Amino acid sequence: xxxxxxxxxxxxxxDDIQSFYHSMIEQPLDIIYLGExxxxxxxxxxxxxxxxLAQELKQLSPETDIVLSTLSLxxxxxxxxxxxxxxxxxxxxxxxxxxxxxxxxxEQGIPFSTGPTINxxxxxxLSILHKQGxxxxxxxxxxxxxxxxxxxxxxxxxxLSGKIATEVFSYGHMPLALSARxxxxxxHNLPKDQCDLKCLDYPDGLQVKSQEDQSLFTxxxxxxxxxxxxxxxxxxxxxxSIGVDIVRLSPRRQQMPEIINAYARRINGINDNSPLYxxxxxxxxxxxxxxxxxxxx
Numbered sequence: 001x002x003x004x005x006x007x008x009x010x011x012x013x014x015d016d017i018q019s020f021y022h023s024m025i026e027q028p029l030d031i032i033y034l035g036e037x038x039x040x041x042x043x044x045x046x047x048x049x050x051x052x053l054a055q056e057l058k059q060l061s062p063e064t065d066i067v068l069s070t071l072s073l074x075x076x077x078x079x080x081x082x083x084x085x086x087x088x089x090x091x092x093x094x095x096x097x098x099x100x101x102x103x104x105x106x107e108q109g110i111p112f113s114t115g116p117t118i119n120x121x122x123x124x125x126l127s128i129l130h131k132q133g134x135x136x137x138x139x140x141x142x143x144x145x146x147x148x149x150x151x152x153x154x155x156x157x158x159x160l161s162g163k164i165a166t167e168v169f170s171y172g173h174m175p176l177a178l179s180a181r182x183x184x185x186x187x188h189n190l191p192k193d194q195c196d197l198k199c200l201d202y203p204d205g206l207q208v209k210s211q212e213d214q215s216l217f218t219x220x221x222x223x224x225x226x227x228x229x230x231x232x233x234x235x236x237x238x239x240x241s242i243g244v245d246i247v248r249l250s251p252r253r254q255q256m257p258e259i260i261n262a263y264a265r266r267i268n269g270i271n272d273n274s275p276l277y278x279x280x281x282x283x284x285x286x287x288x289x290x291x292x293x294x295x296x297x
Contacts, residue, residue: 001239001267002246003260004031004167007069007095007115009175009220009250011199014044020251021053025061027257028264031246032057035069035086037097037115039182039221040079042199047085054092065093072097072117073178073222093135106132116141116169117178123154126164136165138248141174141230144289149242165245170232171259172250173205173218173225174292183219192222203253215281215293228293231282236266238287 005024008017024032034054036042045053054066070086071079080100087094087104096102097115105112113136120126120137129137139148148166155161169175184206185195205218205225215227229252232239236247247263249256258277285294 001236001244002030003028003264003267004246004248005029005033005260006169006172006248006250007033007035007037009038009173009223009225010203010205011039011042011197011221012044012203012253013200014049016203017044018053020256021057022060024251024256024260025057025064027260029064029260031065031067033067033069033095035095037069037072037117038178038223039199040071040076040082041195041197042221047082051089051091058092067093067095067113069095069115070097070101072115072175073180074098074100075180095138102129102132109133111135113165113167114138116175121147121151123151123158123160126151126155127158127160130160130164134164136167136246138167138169141169141176141226142286142292145235145238145242145287146289148244152243161243166243167246167248168232168239168244169230170235170239170247170249171263172229172252173220173227174230174286175223175225176217177224179222179224182222183224184221187219195221226283226292228281228283228295230284230286230292231279232284232287233263233266235284235287236263240267 035050058066068086070083074080083101095113095115097117111133116138182192182195184198185192188198199221205220208217208219210216217227218225249259255277262277283293283295286292288296
């Protein structure tokens, strides 16, 4: 089983992004995803700079699989032009987070992977995409372990066992929805086109709580994330038995090395009764087929 670091979902400065990824290359990660997946106005790094960072990280750690991730919502021709550049980079695998990216990659015969915002809910869809070049998929976050088990059993029946790698979003605020509206700008009574890049003020998103002080959502520009962080550290043995190939962790500002190493130890069969990272306000309900914000023991 491999360990991956998903694309950065939040808006950080150029220096913070560079510093973060240079520290991550030293961690026990097999795969690192790079690129802006949420909002095209977030230009701390442009396409050339993301590509240069990918090349630099690959040079520092040749054994690490570096992947370029695309936007999850395409709204303008300028975004489509940038998407084509990602798809035509000619050096790194592309993770498609929108069907426009899938279409471009299929047209050019380029193998690809899909992120959690691509709605894949059965083995038949995986089979169709595999014929078009799909090599790896990330299960949508709302699916359960039982559903995943059934999908992988159906893949086996279709003769595709071992031909498509399965990745599970295992740690971090879960991406739930995207909108043409910017909720962070709205929270500051600003129009989307004049947002003053307010997302920079919230490096881990803007928390939304109920009147009872319960975490409901995390606002991240045009993206709505879960209020609690999904945490499947203790479910890794289940994933291994089901046939999950890759465990994905989503970047955050604090405690990332501790989180990575806790997961790496668990993957290697080392059971930590007291993880070195904070587990407050984490959840795992979707994995058990329950409301996502529930935390099972």
